[in-house]
Structure formats: C-alpha cells, structure tokens
Amino acid sequence: xxxxxxxxxxxxxxxxxxxxxxxxxxxxxxxxxxxxxxxxxxxxxxxxxxxxxxxxxxxxxxxxxxxxxxxxxxxxxxxxxxxxxxxxxxxxxxxxxxxxxxxxxxxxxxxxxxxxxxxxxxxxxxxxxxxxxxxxxxxxxxxxxxxxxxxxxxxxxxxxxxxxxxxxxxxxxxxxxxxxxxxxxxxxxxxxxxxxxxxxxxxxxxxxxxxxxxxxxxxxxxxxxxxxxxxxxxxxxxxxxxxxxxxxxxxxxxxxxxxxxxxxxxxxxxxxxxxxxxxxxxxxxxxxxxxxxxxxxxxxxxxxxxxxxxxxxxxxxxxxxxxxxxxxxxxxxxxxxxxxxxxxxxxxxxxxxxxxxxxxxxxxxxxxxxxxxxxxxxxxxxxxxxxxxxxxxxxxxxxxxxxxxxxxxxxxxxxxxxxxxxxxxxxxxxxxxxxxxxxxxxxxxxxxxxxxxxxxxxxxxxxxxxxxxxxxxxxxxxxxxxxxxxxxxxxxxxxx
Amino acid sequence: xxxxxxxxxxxxxxxxxxxxxxxxxxxxxxxxxxxxxxxxxxxxxxxxxxxxxxxxxxxxxxxxxxxxxxxxxxxxxxxxxxxxxxxxxxxxxxxxxxxxxxxxxxxxxxxxxxxxx
Numbered sequence: 210x211x212x213x214x215x216x217x218x219x220x221x222x223x224x225x226x227x228x229x230x231x232x233x234x235x236x237x238x239x240x241x242x243x244x245x246x247x248x249x250x251x252x253x254x255x256x257x258x259x260x261x262x263x264x265x266x267x268x269x270x271x272x273x274x275x276x277x278x279x280x281x282x283x284x285x286x287x288x289x290x291x292x293x294x295x296x297x298x299x300x301x302x303x304x305x306x307x308x309x310x311x312x313x314x315x316x317x318x319x320x321x322x323x324x325x326x327x328x329x330x331x332x333x334x335x336x337x338x339x340x341x342x343x344x345x346x347x348x349x350x351x352x353x354x355x356x357x358x359x360x361x362x363x364x365x366x367x368x369x370x371x372x373x374x375x376x377x378x379x380x381x382x383x384x385x386x387x388x389x390x391x392x393x394x395x396x397x398x399x400x401x402x403x404x405x406x407x408x409x410x411x412x413x414x415x416x417x418x419x420x421x422x423x424x425x426x427x428x429x430x431x432x433x434x435x436x437x438x439x440x441x442x443x444x445x446x447x448x449x450x451x452x453x454x455x456x457x458x459x460x461x462x463x464x465x466x467x468x469x470x471x472x473x474x475x476x477x478x479x480x481x482x483x484x485x486x487x488x489x490x491x492x493x494x495x496x497x498x499x500x501x502x503x504x505x506x507x508x509x510x511x512x513x514x515x516x517x518x519x520x521x522x523x524x525x526x527x528x529x530x531x532x533x534x535x536x537x538x539x540x541x542x543x544x545x546x547x548x549x550x551x552x553x554x555x556x557x558x559x560x561x562x563x564x565x566x567x568x569x570x571x572x573x574x575x576x577x578x579x580x581x582x583x584x585x586x587x588x589x590x591x592x593x594x595x596x597x598x599x600x601x602x603x604x605x606x607x608x609x610x611x612x613x614x615x616x617x618x619x620x621x622x623x624x625x626x627x628x629x630x631x632x633x634x635x636x637x638x639x640x641x642x643x644x645x646x647x648x649x650x651x652x653x654x655x656x657x658x659x660x661x662x663x664x665x666x667x668x669x670x671x672x673x674x675x676x677x678x679x680x681x682x683x684x685x686x687x688x689x690x691x692x693x694x695x696x697x698x699x700x701x702x703x704x705x
Numbered sequence: 706x707x708x709x710x711x712x713x714x715x716x717x718x719x720x721x722x723x724x725x726x727x728x729x730x731x732x733x734x735x736x737x738x739x740x741x742x743x744x745x746x747x748x749x750x751x752x753x754x755x756x757x758x759x760x761x762x763x764x765x766x767x768x769x770x771x772x773x774x775x776x777x778x779x780x781x782x783x784x785x786x787x788x789x790x791x792x793x794x795x796x797x798x799x800x801x802x803x804x805x806x807x808x809x810x811x812x813x814x815x816x817x818x819x820x821x822x
Contacts, residue, residue: 340781347788354795358802366803373796374733378725380792381740384785388748391778 212269214256215284218292218331221249226324236315240307243320247303250327251296258289264683266697268337276699277401281337283698286684287536290677291464292334294540297666298456298547299327301659305551306449308656309558314359314447323453326352333461337698339387339397342465346383346429350376353458356450357442368445375438379428386421393418400698403472403691419480422469430462432521433490436514440498443513444506444563448554451506455513456547460539463520467535470524471688485525489616492518492623499630505553505563505638508630509546512589515623516542522620523604526611533685534603537678541588541596541670548585548663552578555660556638558652565634570643578657579639584664586635588671590628596670599678706754710746717743730800730810737796741789745782752778 225246232238260267267284303323310319329349336342358369391397394405409415428435443451474480495515502508523535557563572579588595608617687693717739724736752775760773804810
C-alpha cells in the first residue's frame with residue numbers, strides 16, 4: 210500500500226473534479242468538492258513527503274509495464290517537497306475562492322477546473338516520463354485557459370488571448386523536443402533518457418534537443434526573454450485565479466527545467482551557462498518591470514518572473530548546495546507569492562481597485578492585513594529570519610563557492626530592488642494618506658485568513674524551518690547525482 | 706523519404722512562424738494549426754520511415770520481425786493530435802470572443818485599459 214499517497218495526490222483532485230461535473234448548478238456541492246479535492250491532495254502530499262524523507266523513492270510503474278517501456282511515476286524528495294508547497298498554496302487559494310467565487314462562475318465549472326489544474330500540477334511533479342510530462346502540461350494549460358477566461362471583461366479576454374497564444378507555441382516546441390528525444394535515444398523515460406542522452410554522438414543534435422526543451426520550459430516559467438505573457442495576463446481575472454496561478458504554474462516550468470538539466474544534461478557547459486544567463490536577465494528585467502508598475506497585481510506579477518530567475522540560478526549553478534537553494538526557493542516562493550496575491554485580493558475587495566494611486570491609509574484601516582502583507586513582502590525580499598532569506602542566502606553561498614561572482618552580484622542587487630518595490634507598495638497602499646475618492650468597504654475578516662495562514666507558513670519556514678532546509682539539502686544532493694534517480698526507477702522493476 | 710519530408714516540415718515551421726508574427730488573430734489561428742501539424746510530422750519522420758512491416762510478433766516468436774515500424778511515435782502523434790485539436794478549438798472560440806467583446810482582431814489595437822474591468 211505504499212504507493213497509495215502518490216496515487217492520491219494525483220487522483221483525489223481528479224476524482225473531485227469528475228464527481229462535481231453532474232452538479233454544476235449546485236454551488237454548495239461545487240465548493241465542497243473543490244475544497245475536498247485540494248485538502249486530500251495536501252494530506253497525501255505530506256504523507257508522501259514522510260515516505261520519501263531521507264532520500265527514499267516511491268516508484269510506480271503504470272500497468273506493471275517494466276520501467277523504460279511503461280510510464281513511471283516517481284516521487285523523490287525534490288518532487289515531494291515542491292508538491293507539498295504547491296498543494297498548500299493551492300489549498301489556500303481554493304479556500305479564498307470558496308468564499309469569493311460567485312455562483313455564476315462556479316456554475317461554469319470554476320471548482321472543477323481548479324481541481325483539474327491541481328491534478329495536472331501533481332502529475333507534472335511526479336511523472337518520470339517526458340511525454341507524460343507533456344500531457345500534464347497540456348491538461349494544466351486547458352484548465353488554466355478556462356479559469357483565465359471565465360468572465361466577461363474585455364481586459365480579461367485580451368489577457369487570456371496573449372496567455373493562450375504564447376503557451377500554445379511553447380507546447381509545440383515541447384512536443385517537437387519530445388519527438389527529437391525519442392528519435393535520438395529511442396526512449397522517453399527520464400531515467401532511461403538520463404543514461405542515453407549523454408551518449409548522443411552528435412554534439413549539435415544534443416544541443417538542439419536541449420535548447421528546444423529549455424525554450425519550451427523557460428517560456429512556461431515566464432523567464433527572459435519569453436516572460437511578457439505573464440504580466441500581460443495575471444492581473445486580468447479574479448484575484449482567486451491569479452493567486453492560484455501565481456503559486457503553481459510557473460513553478461511547474463521551473464521544475465521541468467530542473468529535471469531536464471540535472472538528468473539529461475548534467476555535464477553540458479553550454480546548457481548550464483545558458484540557464485545562468487537566462488536567470489540573471491530574468492531577475493533584472495522582471496524587477497525593473499515591477500518598479501515601473503503602479504497596480505498591485507501587475508506589480509506582483511512582474512516579481513514572479515524576477516523570482517523565477519533565482520530558481521534558475523540555483524539550477525544553472527548545479528552544485529548540490531545550489532540545487533538545495535533552488536528547491537527551498539521554489540517552496541517558499543509558492544507559499545509567499547500566493548499569500549501576497551491573496552492579500553492583494555483582500556485589498557481589491559475592500560477598495561474596489563488595485564491602483565496604488567487610489568489606495569492609501571490601509572495601515573490604519575486594517576492593521577491585520579498590513580501585518581500579513583509585511584510578513585510576506587519581507588519574505589519575498591529576503592529579510593532575515595524569513596524564508597526568503599534562507600533561500601537567498603543558500604543560493605548566494607552556492608554562487609560564492611562556485612566563484613560565479615557576476616550572478617551573485619546580480620542576485621543581491623535585485624534583492625535590494627525587490628525590497629524597494631515592496632516598500633513602494635507599503636508606502637502607497639498602507640502608509641500615505643487616503644486619497645480623496647477612497648472608499649473602504651471592509652471585507653469580512655475571513656477573507657484574510659488564507660493569506661494569513663500562508664504568511665504564517667512562510668514565516669515558520671524561515672524561523673523553524675531547519676528540518677525543511679535539511680530535506681532540501683538532501684534533495685539537492687540527490688539532484689546533483691542522477692545515478693540515484695536512474696537506479697531507483699530502472700532498478701525497481703515493478704510495484705515499489 | 707526523410708530527405709523529402711525534411712524541407713516540407715521546415716517550410717511548415719517557417720509559415721507558422723510568419724503567421725504567428727502577424728497582428729491579426731485570424732492569421733495566428735492558422736499559424737498555430739500549422740505549427741502543431743509541423744511538430745506532429747516531425748515526430749513521425751524523426752522515428753524513421755520504414756518499409757511498412759506491421760510490428761506484430763508471429764505466434765511463438767518473442768518479438769516482431771526485424772525492420773518492423775515503431776508503434777510508439779504513432780501513439781505519441783495520436784495523443785498529440787487529440788490534444789492539439791482540443792486546444793485549437795478553444796483558441797478559435799476565445800479569439801472569436803475577443804473579437805465580439807472588442808470589435809477588433811488586432812490585439813495591439815485593443816488598449817489594456819483599466820476602466821473596463
């Protein structure tokens with residue numbers, strides 16, 4: 210029965226989604242199914258993490274087909290850690306949605322598609338097969354398409370059109386890359402690919418494969434130079450949707466980059482340097498974009514892109530410590546960013562707008578919201594002792610050990626700019642005097658709870674997070690030695 | 706055969722890129738359709754175009770005869786085609802709605818205005 214948690218992490222939201230479809234007209238059923246699917250997934254993710262703690266693997270060979278021929282589902286510490294963080298962030302976003310989503314959107318399948326999205330994200334984290342990863346991406350895309358375009362505004366339709374176009378192009382690239390991988394190696398299983406890709410004789414073809422896959426994944430993680438779709442679309446739907454997306458979607462792209470680079474191209478200098486260059490440029494361009502923004506969610510959206518740069522930096526450096534830093538960064542980012550978006554949702558609910566010029570004096574109006582925002586914002590900027598600091602410190606140390614001065618310098622400078630941009634929100638929305646036309650309809654306190662819960666988790670990850678950091682370090686070690694992964698998948702035969 | 710298909714796929718990718726770079730949504734739709742066709746053809750050819758021996762093992766034998774075609778790429782294409790078709794249908798619907806809501810099929814002409822929300 211050891212595989213039950215791995216299966217539940219994927220199946221629970223899927224079953225909740227399918228089960229809710231016949232009851233689309235009944236709001237209460239929709240909400241209950243939505244929350245239940247997400248809750249079971251969170252529990253399963255935590256149990257899975259306990260199973261793989263200490264470097265164990267849980268491997269399922271679908272249909273009992275032995276490893277390179279069937280589809281493998283693989284949970285290692287890296288996958289389980291990001292899965293837990295993602296499930297927790299997803300649960301908070303859905304809890305917020307359960308209160309804020311109006312009957313009309315739930316009747317059109319809002320909660321069905323959030324659960325499909327959660328199932329697809331879990332599949333992407335747990336699959337051991339390149340083509341299965343493609344399918345997970347597509348399921349995630351179609352769910353996010355629907356969530357993004359449920360609604361009537363012109364602005365939203367425009368944002369969705371940009372998002373859909375860019376992501377479909379990236380999918381076609383991914384598909385071409387998967388085809389090329391099969392043509393060159395005759396396999397699609399990650400562990401098998403890890404053995405065969407380094408043996409590809411033609412350097413040009415192996416580089417082409419790397420670049421096709423990386424371009425697709427980098428587009429999906431909203432990294433430079435393919436980041437424009439994210440700030441163009443994330444602020445347009447309801448805040449419940451932006452919050453869900455902000456925590457989950459780009460991180461699946463980053464996860465795919467991490468798996469591809471560490472398993473398929475561990476010794477390829479060109480690939481690593483490309484990832485590092487992309488990382489640095491993403492950080493800088495994202496944060497500069499954010500500094501120019503004066504609307505809450507748009508500003509936060511630019512920061513997602515900037516933060517993705519830090520995760521890519523850890524992957525590009527490739528040392529065990531750097532990969533541990535990237536893992537911890539992904540986890541804390543999912544939690545912190547979702548919290549910030551949910552706070553933004555709370556503010557927009559009360560003030561009716563997210564434009565900084567029209568906000569003000571929130572510190573006096575709602576000290577609790579101000580506190581929640583401060584904790585998450587400081588965590589994002591990396592102020593000790595919060596989670597963001599632990600993550601950035603690990604990355605910086607790994608960079609210094611690798612003597613990669615340029616990227617370390619860039620990352621520290623961008624940290625300062627991130628703080629500056631958080632201070633801008635603070636002074637504009639919370640600190641300055643209320644503008645003349647400002648009207649505050651205090652939302653019910655419960656709307657702040659999901660954001661507050663995540664801010665607490667984020668603070669806890671920093672202050673009491675030593676066991677998590679330890680696990681991230683073990684995950685980093687395992688990522689840096691692909692042989693462990695290959696053994697666990699190909700050596701396991703069937704069952705466990 | 707591969708030598709014949711390679712330029713065809715190249716031209717398809719080229720046309721798709723050209724169409725996607727246009728401002729009109731209509732052209733983007735055709736561009737995406739071409740792009741996914743090109744990717745599917747690529748998989749088909751990349752696995753090698755054989756003599757057309759079915760990958761079936763005779764009774765009593767452990768494996769199909771040598772030179773049999775590889776069924777995996779065909780299964781991949783089948784999956785990718787279905788997904789691609791669904792996504793394209795969604796894309797067309799969405800583009801139509803953007804047109805209905807905004808009266809234009811040029812994204813750059815539609816201001817990302819704040820007040821409309």
